[in-house]
Amino acid sequence: xxxxxxxxxxxxxxxxxxxxxxNHSTISGNEYxxxxxxxxxxxxxxxxxxxxNNETNEMASLIITEDRxxxxxxxxxxxxxDTAVYYCIVRVAPGKLIFGQGTTLQVKP
Amino acid sequence: xxxxSQTPKYLVTQMGNDKSIKCEQNLGHDTMYWYKQDSKKFxxxxxxxxxxxxxxxxxxxxxxxxxxxxKAHLNLHINSLELxxxxxxxxxxxxGQGDYSPLHFGNGTRLTVT
Numbered sequence: 001x002x003x004x005x006x007x008x009x010x011x012x013x014x015x016x017x018x019x020x021x022x023n024h025s026t027i028s029g030n031e032y033x034x035x036x037x038x039x040x041x042x043x044x045x046x047x048x049x050x051x052x053n054n055e056t057n058e059m060a061s062l063i064i065t066e067d068r069x070x071x072x073x074x075x076x077x078x079x080x081x082d083t084a085v086y087y088c089i090v091r092v093a094p095g096k097l098i099f100g101q102g103t104t105l106q107v108k109p
Numbered sequence: 110x111x112x113x114s115q116t117p118k119y120l121v122t123q124m125g126n127d128k129s130i131k132c133e134q135n136l137g138h139d140t141m142y143w144y145k146q147d148s149k150k151f152x153x154x155x156x157x158x159x160x161x162x163x164x165x166x167x168x169x170x171x172x173x174x175x176x177x178x179x180k181a182h183l184n185l186h187i188n189s190l191e192l193x194x195x196x197x198x199x200x201x202x203x204x205g206q207g208d209y210s211p212l213h214f215g216n217g218t219r220l221t222v223t
Contacts, residue, residue: 032209034211041216041217042216042217043113043199043201043214043215043216043217044152044199044201044212044214045214046211046212046213049209049211085150087152091209094205094208094209095140095142095154095157095164095165095203095212096154096157096165097144097152097154098154099151099152099153101150101151
């Protein structure tokens with residue numbers, strides 16, 4: 001079973017920041033939080049991951065709360081091409097990603 | 110260049126047939142995986158191989174047999190196909206086996222069993 005809870009869907013205006021929340025209240029101290037997205041008809045695409053500290057890369061930022069029970073993925077300037085299903089995953093073992101239902105993000109013009 | 114490539118992209122076949130899906134990665138990764146996405150869109154791991162050695166086998170029926178001729182290839186053979194095998198199958202790879210490096214996925218093979 002997935003160890004994360006995400007809202008099923010969200011909308012975001014093009015050009016605005018998209019903030020996608022994730023709850024992982026049962027996360028253990030050595031478990032990483034990963035974010036992937038799946039654009040229609042494509043394979044999942046890695047976005048970012050983190051353990052304790054906030055992380056940023058060319059695609060997004062990941063904000064993890066101090067107690068590690070929740071996190072937020074931030075797409076700073078959403079475009080129409082960011083419309084996808086976003087998965088927040090707590091990685092329980094190397095290679096073993098347990099996907100939940102994810103959040104369907106719809107970016108609107 | 111496609112990092113993780115699968116063939117075929119679509120596969121339509123009848124119940125009882127045997128079919129194979131091929132996967133190749135050109136990333137130099139040590140570990141490869143097969144994931145299955147069912148009609149409800151849930152993605153579940155099936156197998157993982159590290160340097161041609163089976164690491165994870167998630168209670169997949171014996172009709173499914175992965176084969177890794179070398180660390181850049183992981184093929185999936187399915188015998189006696191059933192209607193319930195219809196799904197999208199994704200191949201993936203990652204740098205190592207004991208670490209937490211990200212997985213890189215192919216674009217999937219949509220299998221339809223009639």
